Amino acid sequence: MKSRLQYLTLITLVFSLIFLSIAACSTGPEETSTLVYGLTLAPSGIDPHLNASSELGIPLRSVYDTLVFLNPDTGKFVPGLADNWTISPDGLTYIFTLRRNVIFHDGTPFNAQAVLANLDRICDPNNHSQKAVFMLGPLEEVEIIDDYTVAIHLSEPYAPLLDSLSDVYLGMASPTAFETWGPAEYQFHQVGTGPYRFVEYIPIDHLTVDRNPDYAWAPSIYHQPQADIENIIFRFYEDSSTRALALESGEIDILGEVPPHDAARLSVDADFTLYPISIPGQPMQFFFNTQLSPTDDVIVRRALIHAVDRSYAVNTVFGVYSVVAHSPFSASAFNLESQDLILDYDPTKAEALLEAAGWTDEDGDGIRSKNNIPLELRIVSPTWGSNPEVTQLIRADWETIGARVILEIAPGFGPLKEAQTQGEYHAIGINFFGTDPDLLRSFFSSNGLYNWTGFTDPEQDQLLLQAAQTSLDPEERLRLYQQFVSDVQEEALLLPIRFYVNLVVASKRVEGLHFSAQGWYPILIDLRITH
Amino acid sequence: MEGLLTAWAAVSLTFFALRVVDGDPVASLLSQGLASPEQVESLRRSLGLDAPLLIQYLRFLRGFLRGDLGISLYTSRPVSIVIAEQLPATIALALTGLSLAIFFGLCLGVTAAWKEHSAAGRLAARVAGLATALPVAFTGVISLLVYRYILQFFPSISIIASRHLLLPATVLGFSSAGAIARVVQAGLVESMRSPYMLAARARGIGRGVRLLWHALRPALPPATSLSALEAAYLFAGTVVTETVFSRPGLGRLLVNSILQGDYPIAQGVVALAALFYTASHIIADILAFLIDPRLRRTS
Helix, strand or coil, X not given: CXXXXXXXXXXXXXXXXXXXXXXXXXXXXXXXXXXXXXXXXXXXXXXXXXXXXXXXXHHHCCCCCCCEEECCCCCCEEEXXXXXXXXXCCCCEEEEEECCCCECCCCCECCXXXXXXXXXXXXXXXXXXXXXXXXXXXXXXXXXXXXXXXXXXXXXXXXXXXXXXXXXXXXXXCHHHHHHHHHHHHHHCCCCCCCEEEEEEECCCEEEEEECCCCCCCCCCCCCCCCCCCEEEEEECCCHHHHHHHHHCCCCCEXXXXXXXXXXXXXXXXXXEEEEEECCECXXXXXXXXXXXXXXXXXXXXXXXXXXXXXHHHHHHHHHHCXXXXXXXXXXXXXXXXHHHCCCCCHHHHXXXXXXXXXXXXXXXXXXXXXXXXXXXXXXXXXXXXXHHHHHHHHHHHXXXXXXXXXXXXXCHHHHHHHHHHCCCCEEECCCECCCHHHHHHHHCCCCCCCCCCCCCHHHHHHHHHHHHCCCCHHHHHHHHHHHHHHHHHHCCEEEEECXXXXXXXXXXXXXXXXXCCCCCECXXXXXXXX | CHHHHHHHHHHHHHHHHHHHHHCCHHHHHCCCCCCCHHHHHHHHHHCCCCCCHHHHHXXXXXXXXXXXXXXXXXXXXXXXXXXXXXXXXXXHHHHXXXXXXXXXXXXXXXXXXXXXXXXXXXXXXXXXXXXXXXXXXXXXXXXXXXXXXXXXXXXXXXXXXCCCCHHHHXXXXXXXXXXXXXXXXXXXXXXXXXXXXXXXXXXXXXHHHHHHHHHHHHHHHHHHHHHHHHHHHHHHHHHHHHHHCCCCCHHHHHHHHHHHCCHXXXXXXXXXXXXXXHHHHHHHHHHHHHHCHHHHHHC
């Protein structure tokens, strides 16, 4: 009896000691100039010149500056590390006058030699750049005119060049740093000229940046001349179901890609603010295969678009934050939607079109057929980004108008490409993000890498090429793309669903959150923490 | 030797499975809509992915035998370094998880046997059953919810039970505790029925001492072997646990490298897992031999 009492006393003593020590720790001064930012994907590599993940730009957009910046509100380019630039009348030569007195975080001066070294690094085939090199298009030569003037020569006009140069993938890195560390290790020792300095990156765990006190060359799209917050730690939250929990337990201050139902709940919570951020680029979309019956018939394609209740699908899967998309591309400077060619939800019309195209229910089994061939549709969906959920709803709608639908979910990009190569599909989902509509050339020109509709039209190819080469007149360029989009809508080549809206939730103690034109990247320099 | 064979089989299977199921890694690598078909081809050539699959496999095996796991397709970093970075986090999680599994397993097993016919014993048996049945993905999220709820009242608890180690290790340990508890319970119940226990009882030794001293010892060898095997399963469990708790480690490295098509890394992690699995079997045998004097006598 006595021994039991002794044990009990001992246990009580130990526990109270533990709790006391914890209480002592937790009452320490709170670090208010540190912010924790949640990332939603742990990329395989975070070297912007060499890797392609869009997640890497969230921290690194503020580590690097670019020659030009894209104003998210106007869609116009503003000076960055280049004070000004001129484009030759033939669109083949861009001359940049560089800003003086800019130094990298390691003390290396920024000048024309640095620009040349950066572009050389990106184009070096041994470095296997996955994105940046392709963004440079028909780059032929980089010429140093003097220490602060550099010319970029192209082999053919390429209008998206400025857009490319405004993105983090073509951010200017310190040649001293990347030459010291080499292509494999530089990602752990990145050095730029931006408002934040790269401190540390531990893969799958965290990435830390701290304030650059020497920053004195903020572009006009930044609201503050220098950063406010001392340190920003980025952590990875890949499991979407635990993202809201991480916010609510106070582990992180800002987090993107919060699932819609959690976002709705947090948006009415007094401790959080919801920022629905539109991401420019292609919508979630399904391309029709124009090489395979029955989707080789434009009437059938139109019927299939009319048959889908897209606003129901968008509301069900993405909540109230997204609207139905009608065009194949959207960005602030490129509103391409043509209102008079929109194919709205109209199942009666869809059925009438199918009847007119000769697809009738010949034997009364509920499945339409033509010449004894049943109306069978095979739809291939990627596994990511709620594509499968949307595809289920599309299937239900197509079955309602008398089709037999086979649904195949491709568990990754490889299998999706495999299914596409085999060609046994009527509709297939794929979409990319980007601020320049030249992206569409891969999808809609006859020999494009992503011409998954199989549609070929020399006039369309010519139109896309002309638009890509209209470097000097943005308005003419916009007109060409509007023309192109109405052609695509006329041919009913794709079923667009919605443009991506990134649901970012931030703690109320964070102020000044806004995003770059690419949509994904927060402007970290303008963030403040309120007490 | 057997271990190496197992590792070889596992790695070869991964090599072919990833390529057959997932197709072309270059397609994933350049899935950004900007490259031209010629550029894709040239990248494939420079990564040595244009060679026939068998040649690629032989090249890979040659490297593997020399201890060279190749380089990551995405970052050109050696796979061995990428894995070494993530290894400590997973080892810490798995070891803590294993210790907790043994602790929970013993507590539940002994309680279930000791109070066999009372509510406490039945409850312990039920909990053990539940531990085996519930997937880590489920208990993980539930534990996070409970954790957040408790946090409202005891904000300071975040220091001891943070998501970093103790909470995920508890979830992981709990999932393996069920099987251990069952074996301990079965062993105890069986030995309690043996004639020597009757003799011990006749000598007036109390039930508690009989159970914990005399009966537990013969019940331990199977539980020890099982624990060593559970260590291998814990390794698999870390894949889910690391994702749910946003912890770094090999599990997430494996999942990410498969999703992103970085095959050399996936192969490296699988090879390591296979070696680890084999090693834990060998350790299980050795432990059983050390603990159980009967095994030593027969050999």
